[in-house]
Amino acid sequence: MTDTTSTLAQSVVPMAQDLFTAMVDGEPGLLLPMEALEEPITDPLYAWVDIVGPAVSRTLVVTARETADRLARSLLLKEDDEPVTLEDVQDALGEVANVVGGNLKAMMPEGSSLTLPVVEHAEPSASRPADHEQALLWWGGPILIQLWTSTNGEDL
Amino acid sequence: MRALVIDDSRVMRRIVASTLKGLGFEIAEAGDGRAALDLLEAGERFDLACVDWNMPVMDGLELVQEVRKRRDWRDLTLMMVTTESEQNQIVRALAAGAHEYLIKPFTPDALEAKLDMLGLLPQKELA
Amino acid sequence: MTVSTQSFSFVSDLVRRHSAIQLAPGKEYLVESRLGPLAREKGLHGTDAVEQYVQRYVRTGSSGEIVRVVEAMTTNETSWFRDTSPFTALRRVVLPAHGDGDLSIWSAACSTGQEPYSIAMVLAEQGHQRFRILATDINAQVLDRARGGRYSQLEVNRGLPAPMLVRHFRRAGAEWEVDPALRRNLTFEKHNLLTPPPGVGTFDVVFLRNVLIYFDMPTKQSILARLRSRVRPGGYLILGAAETTVGVDPAWERVDGAHGSIYRLRGGSA
Numbered sequence: 223m224t225d226t227t228s229t230l231a232q233s234v235v236p237m238a239q240d241l242f243t244a245m246v247d248g249e250p251g252l253l254l255p256m257e258a259l260e261e262p263i264t265d266p267l268y269a270w271v272d273i274v275g276p277a278v279s280r281t282l283v284v285t286a287r288e289t290a291d292r293l294a295r296s297l298l299l300k301e302d303d304e305p306v307t308l309e310d311v312q313d314a315l316g317e318v319a320n321v322v323g324g325n326l327k328a329m330m331p332e333g334s335s336l337t338l339p340v341v342e343h344a345e346p347s348a349s350r351p352a353d354h355e356q357a358l359l360w361w362g363g364p365i366l367i368q369l370w371t372s373t374n375g376e377d378l
Numbered sequence: 379m380r381a382l383v384i385d386d387s388r389v390m391r392r393i394v395a396s397t398l399k400g401l402g403f404e405i406a407e408a409g410d411g412r413a414a415l416d417l418l419e420a421g422e423r424f425d426l427a428c429v430d431w432n433m434p435v436m437d438g439l440e441l442v443q444e445v446r447k448r449r450d451w452r453d454l455t456l457m458m459v460t461t462e463s464e465q466n467q468i469v470r471a472l473a474a475g476a477h478e479y480l481i482k483p484f485t486p487d488a489l490e491a492k493l494d495m496l497g498l499l500p501q502k503e504l505a
Numbered sequence: 506m507t508v509s510t511q512s513f514s515f516v517s518d519l520v521r522r523h524s525a526i527q528l529a530p531g532k533e534y535l536v537e538s539r540l541g542p543l544a545r546e547k548g549l550h551g552t553d554a555v556e557q558y559v560q561r562y563v564r565t566g567s568s569g570e571i572v573r574v575v576e577a578m579t580t581n582e583t584s585w586f587r588d589t590s591p592f593t594a595l596r597r598v599v600l601p602a603h604g605d606g607d608l609s610i611w612s613a614a615c616s617t618g619q620e621p622y623s624i625a626m627v628l629a630e631q632g633h634q635r636f637r638i639l640a641t642d643i644n645a646q647v648l649d650r651a652r653g654g655r656y657s658q659l660e661v662n663r664g665l666p667a668p669m670l671v672r673h674f675r676r677a678g679a680e681w682e683v684d685p686a687l688r689r690n691l692t693f694e695k696h697n698l699l700t701p702p703p704g705v706g707t708f709d710v711v712f713l714r715n716v717l718i719y720f721d722m723p724t725k726q727s728i729l730a731r732l733r734s735r736v737r738p739g740g741y742l743i744l745g746a747a748e749t750t751v752g753v754d755p756a757w758e759r760v761d762g763a764h765g766s767i768y769r770l771r772g773g774s775a
Contacts, residue, residue, distance in 0.1 A: 229678060232678075233678065233679040236657075236679060237679060240483055240657065240658060240659050241482075241483040243483075243659075244483040244484055244485045244488075244659055245393060245482075245483045245484070245485075248485075249534065249535065249538055250538075251538065294389070297389045297392075297393065298389060298392055299392070299396060309388075310388070310389070313387050313388050313389045314389045316387065317387045317389050317390055320387070320432070320461055321461045321482045321483055323461075324432075324460070324461025324462060324463065324482070325461060325463055325481075325658065325679070327462075327463075327464070328462075328463040328464045328676060328679075329676075329678055329679065332464060332466055335432075336432050336461070336462070337432075338386065338432060338433075338434060463658065463676075464676065465671055465674075465675060465676050468667055468670065468671050469671050472667060472668060472671065476667075478666065478667050479667035479670075480662060481658055481661075481662055483658075483659070484659070484662050485659065485662075485663070487663065488659070488662040488663045488664075491584060491663055491664040492664075494589075494664075495586060495589065495664070495666055
């Protein structure tokens with residue numbers, strides 16, 4: 223693991239927890255790191271942002287539709303049983319990827335920029351496995367954050 | 379007080395808007411910098427604009443630069459509300475004419491504190 | 506995992522009286538999560554641990570326990586310039602009266618350091634070069650954080666103006682670190698307000714905000730008397746917005762025309 227990747231890796235959990243504490247849950251302690259996923263995520267949604275420029279990086283957030291629905295409800299201040307549209311869910315998960323990715327960018331060499339989030343039912347293509355991955359648990363549902371980094375200009 | 383909330387994420391617009399509404403602001407929303415400029419050019423007046431940085435069509439930094447070119451909009455307080463958090467980016471936005479800078483993620487009380495310092499909160503009642 | 510209506514209103518009333526922070530109904534979960542650790546320290550476990558804790562230890566009026574409860578409930582409220590009046594007073598009242606000579610400041614009960622660094626920022630922005638700030642707290646853990654001068658993104662968001670952030674801090678990984686140039690004039694020391702004041706010499710200004718509210722009248726009087734012995738005549742005392750020396754210690758006079766709770770020690774020139 224490169225120095226940049228290990229710095230980013232160490233920051234993913236506190237960063238994601240800050241985001242959930244401040245904007246999703248309103249209190250700490252509900253987003254917990256896990257050693258690894260216990261089983262593959264079912265009915266997954268993928269949200270990612272890329273950092274392009276001198277530093278190249280991708281932050282990918284993966285979670286089940288059910289967890290993404292709960293996330294959208296929390297962010298939109300909706301009741302537990304209120305329906306949310308796929309558009310709301312994509313917007314919410316995209317913003318999570320955006321905030322995590324944007325904050326990670328501040329720890330990378332300067333002068334790079336952040337792409338707008340993309341949210342899909344299919345995994346983005348990548349030439350190699352992620353450089354780092356972190357599994358998290360939120361309200362019983364797993365959330366996986368994967369990072370790719372490259373500081374020598376090579377593609378991801 | 380009127381506020382314009384500019385962000386391409388509806389979720390984020392709603393979060394900012396709900397805090398501002400709770401503080402007594404009347405809200406309008408725009409999904410990118412161009413849409414915000416259109417509202418201003420149509421003669422809409424605001425006391426505060428909360429501006430995301432990364433947006434399609436026209437980004438927040440460009441919007442700040444455009445707003446600052448117009449003398450008749452100089453009373454509009456501009457606050458970046460963005461995930462961009464490098465020191466240099468904050469300096470760039472302030473140099474372009476933003477008055478304040480709030481980094482995502484933020485809590486409602488952090489937004490309120492920024493408005494307090496900008497003199498945009500109604501006088502607090504004594505507890 | 507529920508705290509009773511009576512206990513909730515008791516705690517929210519306590520917090521409101523001691524900190525002016527409102528705890529609206531519906532925030533029961535906050536009482537549960539913040540007081541849970543205090544309850545566990547007392548050996549209380551299970552779903553009604555917090556309820557038991559409030560009944561047995563807080564409602565009995567133990568002042569030590571009340572301080573801990575209020576601290577636990579308000580601990581995230583530490584901010585930089587959120588209450589601007591003390592810093593306005595420093596700029597508009599204290600500095601003009603003092604001139605540009607050496608300035609000695611004591612930031613008492615400085616918690617995680619936002620106050621002493623804010624004072625240093627105000628002085629730096631005013632071009633005041635010659636000052637030293639002694640920052641103290643009774644809690645060694647928060648004092649270590651203060652000394653470290655590193656703050657999370659969430660912490661710098663809370664009440665620190667962006668122009669000051671970029672001038673006086675630099676990014677350190679996921680955190681922000683106070684510029685060493687600003688830290689040069691600060692000293693941190695553990696200190697209990699119920700013992701004689703720390704350091705040597707006299708202070709020109711003492712910041713003692715939102716501390717006296719926790720104590721009863723005789724304790725307030727003894728704290729102010731000890732403190733006064735180390736403030737030069739004409740020196741200033743800056744209290745929290747809800748605090749006053751009136752009716753506590755007649756040695757202080759309120760500074761007219763300044764917003765906030767600013768007092769001057771009688772005697773001396775200015």
